[in-house]
Amino acid sequence: METQSVPLRSPDWFDLLLHWTSLGIEVLGVAVIAAGVLVALGAALRSRTARGDWSGAYQAFRSRLARGILLGLEFLVAADIIGTVAVEPTLENLAVLALIVLIRTFLSFSLEVEIDGRWPWQKPRASVPGS
Template sequence: MGFESTVLIIGTAIDAIGVALILFGVLLATGIFLRELRRGGAFPVAYSSYRQGLGRAILLGLEFLVAGDIIRTVAISPTFESVGVLALIVAVRTLLSFSLQVEVQGRWPWQSPKERRPQS
């Protein structure tokens, strides 16, 4: 087995971990949400917690997906075109991660934890 095939397998495995983390997080957050509703919890509180759980799962999974892309692109075929496509993918995923983090934390990254944005 050569270097390229090993790196490809590693990158694909990291992608699979990212997808599994998102799936596991969605299932876990959904289970917690349903349990809270069954226990008679307030829907708005349970829903807010559910959205935060989903956001955290997606954020963690995205980090692994970006890592898998970087490993495969840089180690296997570092052409100008492939690095450009990687940069675009990373930019989109970073923007998505940024917006999810704002949603989960309820504040902008430059705000202190005590300064929260108004809930809508």
Template sequence: MPSFNEIAEFVGLLFDCLGVVVIVLGTLLAAGRLVILNRRAGDGYRQFRQDIGRGILLGLEFLVAADIIRTVAVTPTLEGVLVLGLIVLIRTVLSTALQVELEGRWPWQRASEGADRPRETH
């Protein structure tokens, strides 16, 4: 019977693979969408970049989850936690930068803009 550490390591590896697959599939789907829709050069390129960015963002979430599972469940040493913190920090900065690139605003602006708008009544 496998130990908890072996199961956690396997689950971490599974999440790593899933993250890579999501990024690759996201890129392939974005390319397929670009070819099929055959948009104008400017709009197609922008949409292509946004689609790829969404795939990368989702893939990064799985990769961060894999790092957390492996570091906390398998090797909970101070060095491992510090490395995890650095990895999560780098990936969070990448995710935030991608989200700003995709949406054209900071993630926290979305919530405050919705709260400032008056509600429509019918």
């Protein structure tokens, strides 16, 4: 009985599909960040004209902007994982992926602290009654 060897490499159409999927998710991540900038800017300008308070508008802008960047980063990390692990899983590419994920994770934690004023693993602060 003859045994057939199974190719270790995925078919070309599958590699192409993963490449385009990764590229699409990257574009989506950039679009989310750009939309976050526009939404944050629009909301800050509305807040400024409605209340006349630049400090409140600035804080709201920073918070909305950070949320948009944070969501966009999640898409970009997903695209990097698909693009590196699924398409070209070499040791060099995996090392680059690890560095990218490490940097983006640090950015995500920093933005989370910026938004909430606490580390993600800390419990939310109790609000002071009457404020």
